[in-house]
Amino acid sequence: MRNNNHLQIKKMTFSRSGHILFDQLDFEFKRGKITAILGPSGIGKTTLLKLIGGQLQANSGEIIFNDIPIHDCDQKMLFNVRKKMGMLFQSGALFNELNVFENVAFPLREHYQLEESLLTTLVLMKLEAVGLRGVQHLLPIELSGGMARRVALARAIALDPELIMYDEPFTGQDPISMNVLLKLVQQLNKTLGLTSIIVSHDVDEVLSIADNVYVLAEGKIIAQGSVEEVFNATDNALLQQFLCGHNDGPVPFHAKAEPFVQELAKVNL
Amino acid sequence: MISSFVSAVGRTILAVIQVTGRACLLLKRILCVKPHKKLFSLFIVQIFQLGVLSLPIILTAGFFIGMVLSLQGYYVLVAYAAEENLGSMVALSLLRELGPVVSALLFAGRAGSALTAEIGLMQSTEQLASMEMMGVSPLKRVLAPRLLAGIVTLPMLTLLFNIFAIWGGYIVGVYWMGIDSGSFWSVMQGSVDVFADVGNSIIKSVVFAFIITWVALYNGYYVIPNAQGISRSTTTTVVVSSLLILAMDFILTVFMFGM
Amino acid sequence: MSIKKVSEKRIEFWVGCFAISSVIALVLLAFSIAGVSLQGKGKSYTLYANFTNIGGLKERAPVKLGGVVVGRVENISLDVDNYMPRVRLSMYANKGYYSDTSSLSIYTSGLLGEQYIGIIPGFIDEESEMLSDGDTIEDTKPALILEDLIGQFIYSLQKEG
Numbered sequence: 001m002r003n004n005n006h007l008q009i010k011k012m013t014f015s016r017s018g019h020i021l022f023d024q025l026d027f028e029f030k031r032g033k034i035t036a037i038l039g040p041s042g043i044g045k046t047t048l049l050k051l052i053g054g055q056l057q058a059n060s061g062e063i064i065f066n067d068i069p070i071h072d073c074d075q076k077m078l079f080n081v082r083k084k085m086g087m088l089f090q091s092g093a094l095f096n097e098l099n100v101f102e103n104v105a106f107p108l109r110e111h112y113q114l115e116e117s118l119l120t121t122l123v124l125m126k127l128e129a130v131g132l133r134g135v136q137h138l139l140p141i142e143l144s145g146g147m148a149r150r151v152a153l154a155r156a157i158a159l160d161p162e163l164i165m166y167d168e169p170f171t172g173q174d175p176i177s178m179n180v181l182l183k184l185v186q187q188l189n190k191t192l193g194l195t196s197i198i199v200s201h202d203v204d205e206v207l208s209i210a211d212n213v214y215v216l217a218e219g220k221i222i223a224q225g226s227v228e229e230v231f232n233a234t235d236n237a238l239l240q241q242f243l244c245g246h247n248d249g250p251v252p253f254h255a256k257a258e259p260f261v262q263e264l265a266k267v268n269l
Numbered sequence: 270m271i272s273s274f275v276s277a278v279g280r281t282i283l284a285v286i287q288v289t290g291r292a293c294l295l296l297k298r299i300l301c302v303k304p305h306k307k308l309f310s311l312f313i314v315q316i317f318q319l320g321v322l323s324l325p326i327i328l329t330a331g332f333f334i335g336m337v338l339s340l341q342g343y344y345v346l347v348a349y350a351a352e353e354n355l356g357s358m359v360a361l362s363l364l365r366e367l368g369p370v371v372s373a374l375l376f377a378g379r380a381g382s383a384l385t386a387e388i389g390l391m392q393s394t395e396q397l398a399s400m401e402m403m404g405v406s407p408l409k410r411v412l413a414p415r416l417l418a419g420i421v422t423l424p425m426l427t428l429l430f431n432i433f434a435i436w437g438g439y440i441v442g443v444y445w446m447g448i449d450s451g452s453f454w455s456v457m458q459g460s461v462d463v464f465a466d467v468g469n470s471i472i473k474s475v476v477f478a479f480i481i482t483w484v485a486l487y488n489g490y491y492v493i494p495n496a497q498g499i500s501r502s503t504t505t506t507v508v509v510s511s512l513l514i515l516a517m518d519f520i521l522t523v524f525m526f527g528m
Numbered sequence: 529m530s531i532k533k534v535s536e537k538r539i540e541f542w543v544g545c546f547a548i549s550s551v552i553a554l555v556l557l558a559f560s561i562a563g564v565s566l567q568g569k570g571k572s573y574t575l576y577a578n579f580t581n582i583g584g585l586k587e588r589a590p591v592k593l594g595g596v597v598v599g600r601v602e603n604i605s606l607d608v609d610n611y612m613p614r615v616r617l618s619m620y621a622n623k624g625y626y627s628d629t630s631s632l633s634i635y636t637s638g639l640l641g642e643q644y645i646g647i648i649p650g651f652i653d654e655e656s657e658m659l660s661d662g663d664t665i666e667d668t669k670p671a672l673i674l675e676d677l678i679g680q681f682i683y684s685l686q687k688e689g
Contacts, residue, residue, distance in 0.1 A: 053402050075406075082404040093399035096390075107403040110410070152399075159403070310536075317539045321546050360561055425550035432553045435561060458563025460642070462588060467557045 006031040006163060006195040007052065012061030014044075014051060021047060023219040024061070029163075029212075034189050034196040036206045039216035040242060040251065045199040046090065049165045052197070053085060054078045065163070083111060086156030086164040086194075090171065092148040094140040100127070100151050101136040107158045126154040130184060146177025153184060163195045164188070170202045182209055203243055207231075215239055217251075292487045299416055299486070302409040308417075311410070315418030319380040323426060326379055327372055331430035334371060335437025338362060342438075343446050355448055356457035359438035363431050364466040365526065370518050372430040373477035376423050377510040381485040384415060385506040388489025389499040397490075412486050419482030420475060427474040469525045476521065477514050484510040571621040572599070573661040577632050577645075578612045583671025584643050585634055591617055591645045598623040601645065617645070627656040631667035643671060 007029040014022045021044040029035045039045055050056045052063060054070045063070040068081055094103050104123045108114060114122070127133045130150040140148055149169065156164055166185065170178050186209045189196050200206045207213065213230045215223040223230045223239045233239055241249035257263070305311060339359050346352045388411065391397050397407040435457075442448045461467070488502040488509075558564050582604060591599035599619035607614040629650025636643050650656065650667075659665065 050398070055398060055401055079404040079406065082402055085402065087399065087402040089395040089399050091394050093395040095396055096394075107405070110403070110405045155403075313543050314539055316543045316546065321542045324546065364557075364561075425546065425553075428550045428553035428557065432556055454560070455563075457561060459590070461562040463558050463562040463564050467554075467562055 004030060006066065007197075008062075008064045009052075010062040010064070012051070012058045012063065014047065014056070014058045016047075020219050022058075025216075025219075025221055027214060027221075029195055029197060031195055032189070032193050033211040034185070034198065034209055035212045035214070036210035037197065037199045037214045037216060038201060038203060038206065038242070041201060043216050043219075045201075045216070046167050049087065049167055049197070049199055052165065053082060053087060083159050084162045086159070086161035088149065088152050088156050088164065088166045088169055090168045092140070092145075092152040094143075094148055094152055094155070096140045099137055099139050100132065100143070103140065103151060104155045104158055107155065111159065122158070126158050127151075129157070129188070130154045131180075144177070146173050146180065149173075149177075149181060150184065153181075153188075157188065157192065157194075160192070161194070163197070166196065166198045166200070168200055168202075169198065170200060170205050178205060185209060203245070215242065217242065288487075291491065292483065295487055295490060296483060299408050299412050302406060302413050305409050305413065308414060311414035312418050315415050316422055319376075319384070319415075319418055320422035320425060322383075323376060323379045323422075324429070326375055327426045327430050328433050330371065330375055331368075331433035332437040334367060335359065335363065335434030335439075336441045338367070338434070339438035339441035339446075343442060343448075352446070352448055353452045354456055355442045355446075356439075356453035356455075357460035359442070360435055360457045360461050361466065363434050363438075364461065364470045366518070366522070368431040368434065369427050369470050369473035369477060370514060372427045373423060373474060373481060373514045374511055376426060376478070377481045377485075377507055377514065380419070380422070381481045381506050381510050382503045384419070384482065384485040385489040385492075385503045386499060388412070388415075388486060389492035389502050392490060392492050393494035393499060412490065416482050416486060419485075420478045423478030423481070424471050424474040427470065431470065465525075469521075472525075473518065473521050476517060480513045480517060481510045484513065572618045573621055573625075574602070575599075575617045575619055575659060576662070576664040577615050577617065577668050578607060578610075578664070579615060579632075579634065579668050579670050580612060581670035581673065582613045582615065583634055583636075583673055585615070585645070585671065586642070589642065589644050591619065591632075591647055593623070593647050593649065596623070598647065615645075625658045625660070626650065627652045628659050628663070628665070629656050629667070630659070630665060631669065632665055633669040634671035636672070 005028045007027075009025060009027040011024050011026060012022055013020070013024055027035075027037075037045055037048065047056060051058055052065070052070065054063075054073060058071055061071070065081060066084065068077075070078070070081065073081060094100075095106065098106065101123055104126050105119055108119055108122060124133055124136075127136055130153050132147060132150055132154065135143065135147065135151075140151070143151065169181055169185065173181060182205055185196060185198070188194055198206055198210065207227050207230075210227055213223070213225065213227055214221055215230060217238055223233055223236060230239070231243070238250040240246075241251060247253050339355060342355055342358045342362075343352055346355055346358065388397075391407075391411065397411065400407045400410060439450075439453060443450045443453055485506045488506045492498050492502045585601060585604065587601055587604060589601045590597045591601065597620075599617050601615055602618045603616040605614050605616075606612070626647065627650045629652075631648050631650065633646050633648070634643055635646045652658075
């Protein structure tokens with residue numbers, strides 16, 4: 001019987017240049033669900049995705065994907081596991097010397113020896129899914145930010161992955177493309193039965209489509225559960241500040257400094 | 270004051286050692302990678318990028334350097350009534366030193382910097398990371414074909430540089446200074462040896478090509494992922510590879526042509 | 529950054545041109561600049577000669593007969609038995625053989641030019657034999673050393689004065 005948890009992270013610790021980014025974290029990502037990971041900027045959300053993809057090594061703990069321990073895979077196995085994972089990078093990360101069609105075709109060309117007609121069919125299907133069949137001959141620099149992200153999404157699903165990770169997919173998008181992306185994420189999740197992980201700090205948008213939520217702060221998970229559970233945890237001040245975006249609270253408005261009056265007194269000596 | 274100076278020197282030395290180690294490890298990883306299935310066509314594209322696009326600067330520079338060399342050489346030699354030896358002087362100084370070194374310096378400026386900027390951009394826009402996430406090794410798909418193409422391209426460019434420079438030298442010597450064309454060629458042929466001079470010229474440029482491409486790939490791969498980082502890496506590539514070329518040239522010359 | 533799309537065909541064309549022209553460059557360097565000739569070398573035989581002084585003679589220096597190159601210096605070593613430089617010559621077989629009365633001298637081309645060996649063929653009679661592979665030429669004249677000449681010149685001036 002297959003485990004209901006598609007991806008599981010147990011007691012993972014990760015530190016970079018002496019600074020502990022994640023301290024003994026546990027995550028469970030359920031098969032076919034959208035899980036959101038929220039947290040303020042600079043908390044290492046992208047790093048978390050890279051850990052899942054095996055691009056970085058955790059200091060301790062386990063990362064298990066489809067019963068395969070990612071944390072001690074060799075390079076070859078890792079490359080095989082990654083075919084089952086898609087990742088949408090924050091910048092889109094399209095190859096700028098290839099046009100849209102070739103970008104989406106890239107993973108297929110690299111991994112399989114397909115006939116050109118079959119390849120074209122597959123690529124057009126993926127582009128149709130994101131609604132961008134019409135721009136297949138353009139180069140990435142000729143696309144708007146939202147379009148580039150949709151092309152990147154088409155490329156991420158080119159190998160028909162089981163798991164897809166979104167790194168800040170909604171940052172810097174206008175309302176229309178934001179909604180398009182939201183719809184796409186939801187739709188792909190349903191139609192392809194993908195397990196989705198969204199890392200973001202766009203609280204409202206993400207929570208409108210997520211099934212489960214983790215909220216990170218200061219290297220720890222400060223809240224987890226379904227969307228309602230997280231919203232209802234009113235006793236957690238830090239969480240509420242983050243969700244509602246108050247400018248002062250547990251995360252202070254002022255950076256750490258000596259009292260203003262004291263510093264001014266020194267200046268006016 | 271002195272202690273801070275000493276510790277700064279120490280830090281620099283440690284940093285250099287660390288960079289060297291990291292560059293060696295990167296090289297090892299590139300060399301250990303299994304060849305990509307489309308290696309040949311990737312390689313051809315890189316020959317175009319690094320070689321064909323560097324041709325204009327290499328050929329123009331070669332032509333002018335040959336002319337200047339011939340002109341200056343003539344004024345020195347004519348003082349000893351030895352201007353008949355101009356052909357030999359031009360050919361030997363080009364084949365032994367100027368050809369490999371100048372074309373390597375130009376290659377570092379033209380192709381090495383472009384290589385660093387390209388890889389650096391791919392790294393900082395997460396293109397390499399996304400390639401890795403698609404299960405494609407960037408070392409195999411991006412770095413290895415470039416290293417190979419770099420090593421093959423520069424010797425080819427150097428050969429063409431030498432030809433154009435000798436041609437430039439011939440034009441100045443024979444048409445301008447009036448040296449007899451026959452003696453220009455025969456003195457040259459009498460003094461140039463295929464293996465000792467042409468062969469060593471090629472060996473030198475293979476070594477330089479390896480250094481430039483390696484430095485360029487390293488600086489691109491380990492770029493600080495922002496615009497400033499890319500520009501700094503590009504500069505570092507040109508500076509470091511130029512210095513290494515000159516140092517290596519001295520070492521190779523000592524080995525090839527004696528102390 | 530220019531994103532000019534160069535088609536695959538054109539890339540292949542230019543890379544092909546580049547490769548062919550660099551092969552041509554290599555051939556030109558070897559044949560017209562280094563002066564390698566395909567038939568020239570042919571067969572050769574080795575002769576030895578001991579000089580008292582070889583001056584600035586280098587390996588690969590030509591052996592000339594009346595200005596025609598008939599061989600090359602292959603190796604210069606010191607004969608430890610009698611402390612004399614020993615020169616190994618590679619003589620072109622198609623330029624003929626010489627009798628054992630032939631002599632060698634070291635000359636300089638021009639005032640400051642490269643040094644070369646001149647061979648003066650000896651007479652041929654009943655007593656002389658033709659030199660063959662591995663033989664040694666006995667009759668040699670050393671290189672003229674400019675410093676010695678100047679020294680002798682000054683010495684003779686002083687004697688006159």
